[in-house]
Amino acid sequence: MKLTDGEFNGVIDFLFYHNVHDLQNNQVLITKEIIEEADEEISEKLLDYSIELTKIAGDHKNDGQLVDYTFTFISPKNKKTKVTTEMCLEVGWNHCEDVEIK
Helix, strand or coil: CEECHHHHHHHHHHHHHHHHHHHECCEEECCHHHHHHHCCCCCHHHCCCEEEEEEEECCCCCCCCEEEEEEEEECCCCCEEEEEEEEECCCEECCCCCEECC
16 A cells, blocks of 8 residues: 555654654554544554554754654554654654555
8 A cells, every 4th residue: 555745744643643652662553543533644544554663763852853763554464564754843744755555
């Protein structure tokens, strides 16, 4: 399945701000409830996928600091896709390419 850069940024933005404590070295299962709560930020395509924040490099010492994050998408068939991107508190996520999720 392919997520556009906008879809990908929307998914990680919602999950990061709503479930960051669950994401850090834990898996968050995308349920119908999360999809409904996300209000179109998370597509039905990701139903039953798990997402995990597996790495944080750097620290947000100020609003303009870039920090690297790695997200792991785990399909219902246990296929994993890792995507590394960066985020700045001032401007948000800036992943600029489509993502192919297994």
